[in-house]
Each structure stands twice: as structure tokens, then as C-alpha cells.
Amino acid sequence: MTQTEKLKKAFAEALIIDEALVTDTLKYQSIPQWDSITHMVLVSSIEEAFELSLDTEEIIDLSSVAKAKEILSKKGITF
Amino acid sequence: MLLIDKTALITGSAKGIGKATAELFSKHGAKLILVDRDMEKLEKIHEEFIKKNYPEPKIFHADVKNFEQIKSIFNELNNSKIFIDILVNNAGIMADSMLQMVQQPQVQSVYEVNVFGTIYFSQFAIKSMMRKRKGSIINISSIMGTKGYIGQTVYGSSKSAIIGFTQSLSKEIAPLNIRVNAVAPGFIETDLTLNTPPAVLEKTLSSIGMKRPGKPIDVANTILFLASDLSEYITGQVIGVDGGMII
Numbered sequence: 034m035t036q037t038e039k040l041k042k043a044f045a046e047a048l049i050i051d052e053a054l055v056t057d058t059l060k061y062q063s064i065p066q067w068d069s070i071t072h073m074v075l076v077s078s079i080e081e082a083f084e085l086s087l088d089t090e091e092i093i094d095l096s097s098v099a100k101a102k103e104i105l106s107k108k109g110i111t112f
Numbered sequence: 113m114l115l116i117d118k119t120a121l122i123t124g125s126a127k128g129i130g131k132a133t134a135e136l137f138s139k140h141g142a143k144l145i146l147v148d149r150d151m152e153k154l155e156k157i158h159e160e161f162i163k164k165n166y167p168e169p170k171i172f173h174a175d176v177k178n179f180e181q182i183k184s185i186f187n188e189l190n191n192s193k194i195f196i197d198i199l200v201n202n203a204g205i206m207a208d209s210m211l212q213m214v215q216q217p218q219v220q221s222v223y224e225v226n227v228f229g230t231i232y233f234s235q236f237a238i239k240s241m242m243r244k245r246k247g248s249i250i251n252i253s254s255i256m257g258t259k260g261y262i263g264q265t266v267y268g269s270s271k272s273a274i275i276g277f278t279q280s281l282s283k284e285i286a287p288l289n290i291r292v293n294a295v296a297p298g299f300i301e302t303d304l305t306l307n308t309p310p311a312v313l314e315k316t317l318s319s320i321g322m323k324r325p326g327k328p329i330d331v332a333n334t335i336l337f338l339a340s341d342l343s344e345y346i347t348g349q350v351i352g353v354d355g356g357m358i359i
Contacts (some may be wrong), residue, residue: 070287070288073285074288089235
């Protein structure tokens with residue numbers, strides 16, 4: 034599984050949406066499934082998938098799929 | 113055995129209510145992470161628990177008002193793939209003074225330990241609990257926080273803050289299957305109440321319906337109930353453990 038596939042899976046499982054919906058343009062609160070509650074589930078899902086921990090600033094910053102890739106890239110994950 | 117396969121982190125666990133809770137949790141099969149400022153006492157507890165054949169606790173030296181130390185504990189736990197099910201925010205300090213005699217460092221210190229520490233630990237613990245999509249946080253408030261008392265403006269208000277925090281957080285994370293409750297002890301025999309002057313002690317005991325002080329185990333039993341699945345539909349509540357104390 035590539036890192037992009039892993040990230041898509043983490044998003045899809047946390048937000049309970051189809052993986053096809055997980056594109057770079059998907060933004061926080063742009064769909065009903067990505068609200069403040071599921072955001073916490075998403076954080077946990079990403080942490081679990083990539084075996085790392087996100088800081089509060091990163092959790093706040095995690096506002097889109099593209100942003101998630103940017104944050105994870107800074108932690109050494111290559112997309 | 114109510115806590116088999118559960119991992120619990122207890123702050124302020126070297127003595128009093130924290131230690132009684134740690135021992136009770138151990139008897140119920142929990143794996144423990146004990147945090148305290150007093151490493152010497154923690155090491156003694158570690159030794160004592162091993163001798164009693166309890167699950168070996170992990171011990172951490174930390175000051176609950178130090179955000180970086182808390183972060184470091186959770187980083188270490190995450191790296192070891194240890195995720196917690198239960199958090200007991202027990203660490204607390206008491207400082208009695210009439211408001212006009214309260215000095216700024218006292219306010220700062222009481223709030224940093226009693227309130228900020230609880231907030232920081234909860235923040236990290238929730239992330240850990242999310243791995244199992246289940247958890248229980250128990251905050252220790254006080255009858256001073258529910259009813260107030262002379263000389264307790266700072267301590268009492270810090271414990272009131274714990275109730276507000278408990279009630280808001282419980283609403284915030286109930287959808288995540290994480291529960292948050294508080295316990296409000298009355299007059300309990302601990303180091304905090306050890307040096308109560310005889311006249312005050314007499315007056316205090318007369319205000320307690322059961323006419324005796326509580327013991328740390330009385331509070332620990334309530335914490336155990338809130339930590340276990342026996343209370344799995346209870347969240348956002350404050351339970352008094354005060355023997356019918358009226359203040």
C-alpha cells in the first residue's frame with residue numbers, strides 16, 4: 034500500500050466515506066461527515082496508520098487532505 | 113476483577129487518595145501508570161506492588177503543571193504502544209487563606225496544579241483513548257468546589273473549575289465513547305487534612321452526617337466504579353463522597 038493509499042484509507046475509515054471522495058481538495062467541514070467530532074477520530078486514524086503523534090498545532094492545521102499530506106511530509110512521510 | 117486488560121494513568125499517585133486508588137485498581141487487574149512529583153515514594157510503591165504480586169506499574173516523575181513533562185510521558189507511552197483506557201486526574205494542592213491574604217504565587221500555583229494539569233493530562237489522554245474508541249476520565253473535585261467555604265476562595269474555585277471542565281468535556285467527547293466524571297470528596301483523612309487544628313476538626317466532624325472523616329479508600333471505591341464498565345452509561349456527573357457533610 035502506498036502512503037497516499039494509506040492516507041485515503043485513514044480518511045475514509047474515520048469519516049465513513051468512500052475512498053473516491055478523499056482527494057486533495059477535500060476540506061474540513063466541507064462535507065457533513067467531517068465535523069469537529071470526526072476530526073478527532075480522523076486524527077487518531079492518521080496517527081494509527083502512520084504510527085506517529087500529531088501536536089495540537091498540527092491538529093488545528095489539518096484542514097484538508099492536501100494539508101494532511103503537507104504535515105505528514107514534514108514528519109518524513111513521502112507522498 | 114473490574115479492570116482486567118485496562119490501562120490506567122493516575123496523577124498524584126504517591127500518597128492519599130491517589131495511592132489508595134492505585135492499589136484498588138491493581139487489585140482489580142489494571143495495568144498502572146503512576147505519575148507523581150515524589151519519585152522516592154513512587155519507587156517504594158513500585159516495590160510494594162511487585163511484592164504483593166500486582167501487575168508491575170510504570171512510574172513517571174513529573175510535575176502536572178509542566179506541559180512538556182506531560183507531553184514527554186505520552187510520547188514515551190505511544191512509542192511503547194501503551195494506550196490508556198482510564199485517566200484519574202488526582203494531583204492537587206490545597207492552600208487555605210482569606211482572599212485578602214492570598215498572594216499571587218499561591219493563586220498561580222493552585223490553578224496550575226489543580227486546573228491546568230487536569231486539562232493538559234486530559235488532552236493527551238483523549239488522543240490515547242481514541243485508539244480504543246473508549247475511555248473514562250475521572251477528575252477529583254472537592255466539596256469546596258461544589259459548596260464553597262470560608263478561606264477556600266482559591267482552592268474551592270479551582271475545584272469548581274474542575275466541575276465546569278468535566279461537564280463541558282463530557283459533552284464534547286461523549287460521541288467518541290469517552291466518559292468524563294468527577295468525584296467531590298468531603299473531609300478525607302489525607303496529608304491535606306492531617307494538620308487540622310483540634311477545634312476545627314471537632315467543628316468539621318459535627319458537620320458530617322456520619323460523624324467521621326472519610327478514608328482514601330471511600331473515594332477510591334467511587335473512582336473504581338466510574339473507571340469500570342459498571343458506569344458505562346454515566347458521563348458528566350459529579351459524585352459527592354462526603355458522608356453527608358453539610359457546609
